[in-house]
Amino acid sequence: MPIIEPSGEQKPAKPGQRILDLIESPEALVAEVNGRLVDLSYRLQDDEEVRLLTFETPQGRETFWHTASHILAQAVKEFFPHAKLTIGPPIEQGFYYDFYLGDQTFSPEDLEAIEAKAKEIIQRDLEIVREELPKEEAIRLFKDLNEPFKVELLQEMDEDVVSVYRQGSFVDLCRGPHLPRTGYVRAFKVLSASAAYWRGDERGPVLQRIYGIAFPTEEALEEYLHRLEEAKRRDHRTLGKQLDLFSFTPEVGPGLVLWHPRGALIRRIIEDFLFQEHLKRGYQPVYTPHVGRAVLWQTSGHLDFYRENMYPSMELENEEYFVKPMNCPFHIQIYKSKLRSYRELPIRYMEFGTVYRFERSGVLHGLTRVRGFTQDDAHIFATPEQVEDEIIGVIDLALFVLKRFGLENFEVFISTRPEKYVGTPEMWDLATRALIQAAEKSGLSYEIEEGEGAFYGPKIDLTIRDALGRPWQCTTIQFDFNLPEKFNLVFRDSEGKDRRPIMIHRALIGAFERFFGLLIEHYAGNFPLWLAPEQVVVIPISEKFLTYAENVTQKLQGAGFRVLLDRRSEKMGYKIREHEMQKVPYMLIVGKREQESGTVSVRKHGVGDMGTMTVEEFQSHLQEELQSS
């Protein structure tokens, strides 16, 4: 029964020994014994297989951060003895701990003091001890400690025996496992504080949450903070201002985007690209209004199920109208405009449809969560037999489109039937099978989210990972068994009978606003040549070369490139700096030498001087770059 160190070295072990006493490596944080996570202080029994886990493993990190959250809690209790403990789990990046403080909150100074105290607790290098005790005894313990939230948690547990962890005078109800000593945490930082609700319930007590991060080395913390800086540098809200892409104004209203010329141009390029690809694949463009009568939304069910997300009604000539939160009812009206034959199916209506949804003020966020946005929406009406091929087609198009933007890392989720649903189980099975089949045939690995589908149909979502590995929810393909029923959609089949078509909602990039936000951060504002609002800036060294510069500019413009001539009487270095900061892909510097030899001096953004070439050579260089992207 050997123990294998993270270094690969094997150590003999006997029953009754503590894992901690057998290993030398300080990297081991926690152990997996016969598939169960245990503290390193665990005493071995017969025939147990031990795997040591380091910070490089998810379990190791979770344990590490979980212990860090206990250290945080201890620090808070030492400063604020009246603070009530609630829960403090590890999260994807770090950990948090929620405290009940009554009306009190943590000030920035409090947080600094708490962080200092936490570091002190780490210095004390306290032993962390696991203790198991009967539930009733634990309840008494936490009652004595005046920790009502812990008591509440305990009372709801089914287990007869529970565990607590002690470090110094601090004790917390916890399943564990934990690190052996507080000193294992070498780098510790309090990140932020905010409010949270007890058990996530808005009506429940308001808790104060402190977020933190911790690492086994100072270097890892530095690196993490550096990554945060990088993410901040890429923030689309900052870059949107710097690059003059879009804005919001209080006068127009929160969550309502103003696309400035440079942003609008990029959007238009994306629209054109999407439009052409959709045409190639048999989609038919349609246009529909922004408002519709109440009866439409009554029939669709939106007034019953979605009203709190809709802008309020407008009244005109005694008729109620609503601004559309979705495009589907309109596309359905077009479908219904005449009797449909099975020969026409599948019908694929596409529209860059602008919708308005009332989002609670606190959830708005830059371009990623807005109140008015334009979806690359389409609705497919198909026979049950066609459904699988249609889904495959949509996935194929989605992957093709996303790849064009350099997005190739996805997570795929298939959401299945919830408890409350419309349609028949047979329809759900057919649709869910089609989604699974299509995902498999498309070579996608996926996760099933049991019961997470909307009441009207199962769906498949793609979560995109950007260049920094952050997730974005964009693509969604969604069955709808509800609306065809509500609007009584039919097609005439080959036997002359009316049958119900299956309806599929789908959006690939989701919404232009959110996708633009994603792209800005993904590219860090350095748009590839095909998307850049200005592809080339021509910089004459002095006014003497303006005519030649105009020549060059016109030639490139004539070839279809987006070119700007910087005629200002500034020094070349000044102009270069400015256009570098505006992240223009190419600058052409022209002066005496270039004029005489009929060339341009090429400077590539982020790279620098590429030497001189003729305008024709530069053009083919651009062409090549466009082709390869």
Add this chain to the structure above:
RNA sequence: GCUGGCGUAGCUCAGUGGUAGAGCAGGUGAUUUGUAAUCACCAGGUCGGGGGUUCGAAUCCCUCCGCCAGCUCCA
């Protein structure tokens, strides 16, 4: 919506009860430039809006609006 923080020139920010500031951007003029900032001058503000306290408010209090972090929500 909730909790906390914030709101000063187009932008980034300084100013904590006593005469509203800086840098950049903008305008005008000079300069004619060789790979990331030429110089001078000028203009620019109901200090987010409203109300209050005070001899006096950017500064303190109330309220509304907006932004930020998080929670909740995300048909």
